[in-house]
Amino acid sequence: MIEISKLGFSYDKQQAPIISGLDLTIREGEWLTVLGRNGSGKSTLARLLNGLLLPSAGQVCVDGLTTLEPDQLWRVREKVAFVFQNPENQFIATSVEDDIAFGPENLGYPREEIIQRVERALELMNLQPIRSKAPHLLSGGEKQRVAIAGALAMASRYLVLDEPTSMLDPQMRRAVLESLHFLHRELGMAIIYITNIMEEALLAERIIVLDQGRIAREGTPVEIFADQQWLLSMGLDLxxxxxxxxxxxxxxxxxxxxxxxxxxxxxxxxxxx
Ligand SMILES: Nc1ncnc2c1ncn2[C@@H]1O[C@H](COP(=O)(O)OP(=O)(O)OP(=O)(O)O)[C@@H](O)[C@H]1O
Ligand SMILES: [Mg+2]
Structure with missing residues (x-):
């Protein structure tokens, strides 16, 4: 469970907080979608979940571990992984498999465990046929699947994805979403999915709508999409x-x-x- 209480965050102390007074519990194994207009704080919240950013107020606790304690933070990163919008920005190594190994190597796992984690991630994302390829030579969808595999090799409970399909064509988008469904259904991973594509939001079990760094509304897709005027007023589409x-x-x-x-x-x- 990820427990977020009275969370506040500002990039610049002189300015109004980007996230303020935010309370949220993310259950194990749930698919939570985060919606909100540009600048509402979605990416900031996502980065707070695995300690890429640290709270200015309140806290984020992952299975009882707070991101505020440096010695607990690395254990949080074993549980919560992050996939960015643009896969281009997240490759480090010269082959797919080395890239996937980079995260677990950084977490200091023994060699045997790294190999196991990489093999499992390659298999889950169906990447064995291209394991030796250079990441920059892959298609957008393949790149995003490598990024998800890299996240899976590091963390096993919660996967945070920040608009992961926004650069993909419909076929690649479907492939990435199918991979995520597999992880969710078969492995019980929690998916925290940020999107501005409303068709994708329908896949959620629960949706939160952010506005000015606060949760403006929370509910099932049926509940959220029932109030069309309100959604439009939040800068969202239908x-x-x-x-x-x-x-x-x-x-x-x-x-x-x-x-x-x-x-x-x-x-x-x-x-x-
Ligand atoms: N590194 C940064 N330094 C200063 N301000 C930032 C930084 N990153 C984001 N912000 C500001 O924080 C606010 C929230 O940004 P954030 O990226 O979290 O929004 P978002 O909901 O993800 O938007 P989008 O839909 O455009 O991705 C914005 O006003 C933005 O200008
Ligand atoms: Mg964003």
Whole structure:
């Protein structure tokens, strides 16, 4: 469990805090999506989760370990891994497998364990065929899968992803999302997923919407996407399916109100016939 209490953060002490008074509990194995307009503090919050940034107030505790204590921080990093938006910025080594090994090497694991972790991550992300390739020669989707594999080789409980698909074409986006679903479903990893793509937000079990460094609202996708005016006022878009169910509702077909699932939409159409 990640327990965030009264969290505050500022990059510059002279200026208003970027995150303030934020309380949030992230459960083991859940898929939590973080939404919010540009500048609302999503990336800052993500970096606070594994101690890339340290709180100015309050604290972040991961399975009882606080990021504020240097001797606990490295254990937090064994649990919480981070994948950035742009995979280009995160490669260090000259081959995929060496790159994946870099994180566990840095955490000081013995050689045998490093090999095991790298092999497992290569297998999970289906990267064996390209294990010897240079990361900069890969496609965007492959790069992002290498970045996720690198994160997996380091940490095993929580994966924080900051707009990981925003640079990918639809096919690569699907491949990355399928990989994440596998980790979530089969390995029970918690996924903390920052996105501004509303179709992706529908995949969440729970959504938080950030506004000016605070949680403006929290709920399931059905709850969050029910209030379309409010979402627009938060600078967010609507998923296509919400747009359609909203239009049908307004046209007098109230049975469609709030539908965010294609199967449910189809069943409601078939019932209406
Ligand atoms: N390194 C930094 N130094 C100073 N201010 C920063 C820094 N990084 C971010 N900020 C400021 O903090 C605020 C929140 O930024 P953050 O990157 O967390 O937002 P975000 O919700 O991730 O936005 P986006 O949707 O554009 O990625 C912004 O006002 C931004 O200008
Ligand atoms: Mg951001």
């Amino acid at each position: 998923p296509q399916i919400s747009r359609l169910s909203g239009m049908l509702d307004q046209a007098g077909y109230h049975q469609f109100a709030g539908i965010v699932d294609f199967q449910q939409l189809l069943e409601t159409i078939l019932c209406a016939k």
